[in-house]
Amino acid sequence: MKKFINKIDDILVESLSGFAGAHHDLVKLSLDPNFLTRQQKAIKKVAIISGGGSGHEPLHAGYIGYGMLDAACPGHVFTSPTPDQMLAAAEEVHADKGILFIVKNYAGDVMNFEMAAEMLPFESATVLTSDDCAVINSTYTTGRRGVAGTVIVEKCVGSLAETGATLQACKALGDKVNGLTASMGIALTSCTVPAAGRPTFDIEDNEIEMGVGIHGEPGRKREVMREADAIVQEVVSAILDALKPSPNSEALLLINGFGATPLMELYIIYNTAAKLFNHHGINITRSLVGNYTTALDMAGASITLCLLDDEIKQHWDSPVHTAALRWGV
Amino acid sequence: MKTSFILSASESIRDAILDHESELESLDRAIGDGDHYINMKRGANTIVEIRAELESLTPDAALNKIGMKLLSTIGGASGPLLASFFMSMGKILKENADDSVPSYAAAFVAGVEAIQQRGKAGLGEKTMLDVLIPVAQQFSTLATSNTNIKDICTALMHTAEQGMLSTKALIATKGRAAGLGERAIGHIDPGAKSCQLMIEAVCKQVLLIQN
Numbered sequence: 001m002k003k004f005i006n007k008i009d010d011i012l013v014e015s016l017s018g019f020a021g022a023h024h025d026l027v028k029l030s031l032d033p034n035f036l037t038r039q040q041k042a043i044k045k046v047a048i049i050s051g052g053g054s055g056h057e058p059l060h061a062g063y064i065g066y067g068m069l070d071a072a073c074p075g076h077v078f079t080s081p082t083p084d085q086m087l088a089a090a091e092e093v094h095a096d097k098g099i100l101f102i103v104k105n106y107a108g109d110v111m112n113f114e115m116a117a118e119m120l121p122f123e124s125a126t127v128l129t130s131d132d133c134a135v136i137n138s139t140y141t142t143g144r145r146g147v148a149g150t151v152i153v154e155k156c157v158g159s160l161a162e163t164g165a166t167l168q169a170c171k172a173l174g175d176k177v178n179g180l181t182a183s184m185g186i187a188l189t190s191c192t193v194p195a196a197g198r199p200t201f202d203i204e205d206n207e208i209e210m211g212v213g214i215h216g217e218p219g220r221k222r223e224v225m226r227e228a229d230a231i232v233q234e235v236v237s238a239i240l241d242a243l244k245p246s247p248n249s250e251a252l253l254l255i256n257g258f259g260a261t262p263l264m265e266l267y268i269i270y271n272t273a274a275k276l277f278n279h280h281g282i283n284i285t286r287s288l289v290g291n292y293t294t295a296l297d298m299a300g301a302s303i304t305l306c307l308l309d310d311e312i313k314q315h316w317d318s319p320v321h322t323a324a325l326r327w328g329v
Numbered sequence: 330m331k332t333s334f335i336l337s338a339s340e341s342i343r344d345a346i347l348d349h350e351s352e353l354e355s356l357d358r359a360i361g362d363g364d365h366y367i368n369m370k371r372g373a374n375t376i377v378e379i380r381a382e383l384e385s386l387t388p389d390a391a392l393n394k395i396g397m398k399l400l401s402t403i404g405g406a407s408g409p410l411l412a413s414f415f416m417s418m419g420k421i422l423k424e425n426a427d428d429s430v431p432s433y434a435a436a437f438v439a440g441v442e443a444i445q446q447r448g449k450a451g452l453g454e455k456t457m458l459d460v461l462i463p464v465a466q467q468f469s470t471l472a473t474s475n476t477n478i479k480d481i482c483t484a485l486m487h488t489a490e491q492g493m494l495s496t497k498a499l500i501a502t503k504g505r506a507a508g509l510g511e512r513a514i515g516h517i518d519p520g521a522k523s524c525q526l527m528i529e530a531v532c533k534q535v536l537l538i539q540n
Contacts, residue, residue, distance in 0.1 A: 076367075078362055082408055083400060108409075115409050145508070196358075213362075216363070
């Protein structure tokens with residue numbers, strides 16, 4: 001393992017401290033329990049809190065700020081945060097209109113946020129994101145995983161919350177965006193969890209993992225490496241199957257890098273994916289390309305399509321000022 | 330049961346987890362995401378570290394404290410599940426204050442039910458419950474049939490092992506392995522393995538005291 005690490009036990013706090021220092025104009029860090037909030041507390045709005053295991057940076061702390069999150073709770077690498085973190089963060093950011101948790105649909109995250117919600121002295125609601133359409137068999141009751149589409153949910157819900165909308169309205173928009181979003185990832189290599197010290201899964205030089213999750217957990221199947229167009233074609237088909245968009249739909253296309261894939265390649269994926277979606281009558285009018293939901297040092301990428309209506313477009317386009325997304329301000 | 334037993338059992342559990350590092354890691358690498366061992370180790374070490382705090386508590390309060398501490402330490406799915414188990418066990422022990430084997434069995438059953446509720450899972454889903462549900466059922470039956478404690482422990486260790494091995498043939502419908510479909514077949518569930526190890530560690534501790 002070759003990583004920029006001092007002591008394994010210190011990586012989380014050192015990384016969070018670096019993030020908070022680099023973006024001190026936007027965020028404040030509290031330790032033990034660990035959570036980050038906006039530098040300027042918002043007033044009279046639904047407080048949006050997200051969180052999850054670390055290793056997916058800039059998710060979630062990179063999305064704290066005007067127009068997006070009020071707080072984020074980072075867990076250990078690839079491990080859900082604990083309820084005491086959510087409770088402390090909620091105490092700090094609640095602004096008289098309730099707390100909305102945005103949670104990626106993984107058993108650990110769901111249970112920890114659920115216990116936090118039960119203990120919370122404020123009104124709360126939860127949006128579970130489940131955009132990963134890689135897991136085919138619908139009898140798997142855990143359901144689809146929440147991956148890069150979570151960024152789109154956080155952006156739109158965060159925008160609506162700034163208008164003073166109610167908790168119910170924020171939850172409804174989050175659920176709507178989630179339902180109109182589908183993602184699928186491809187891994188070229190494994191990631192290495194620092195504390196484990198070796199790759200999470202074994203994969204040959206000529207193999208790819210189709211439908212990989214953002215923790216390196218396996219997806220649909222192991223396949224032979226092919227040229228980019230063939231891989232993208234397979235992912236685009238899976239997304240179209242999942243969303244079944246009507247012709248002349250408008251959509252946002254997000255090409256997300258997992259951490260070790262160059263932007264140059266992400267744009268190759270965008271180029272092909274946009275053409276293929278266009279060919280199916282989908283008009284890509286919004287796009288985002290970069291590392292937005294990573295899996296440590298995994299090489300690979302995910303493709304996310306979010307179908308747009310006027311409401312979603314309005315909230316995607318509205319001003320946002322966070323470490324990882326900034327426009328209109 | 331005295332709090333001192335809970336403390337020595339916690340140490341046995343920690344040792345059992347540490348002794349099986351490579352096995353737990355490779356099981357989780359096969360069908361999970363590789364963090365199960367790290368989380369279990371963090372939880373087990375923390376409980377041993379708060380020994381001084383636990384010592385002065387009654388057994389039910391100690392179990393509740395262990396649950397709260399695990400909840401804020403482990404994270405992942407194991408954190409809330411194990412926390413629910415210990416907190417429910419503590420609650421039942423508090424209600425049935427008698428120091429008897431049926432009381433412990435009732436507390437164990439309540440703990441396992443709390444895990445089922447929190448995890449919304451049951452038997453045959455390739456999880457820790459494939460160990461815990463059969464062990465709880467057997468514990469409950471034996472505890473009310475005048476079986477001596479040594480025989481109970483021996484039986485429970487065997488049932489835990491069988492339950493753990495049974496996960497090998499299953500498809501996962503809960504947890505991280507649920508995305509794997511048939512590829513999960515042939516691998517023991519890491520959560521089932523760590524539960525079996527914990528049950529074995531506690532039972533061995535009981536046998537040690539009895540001998």
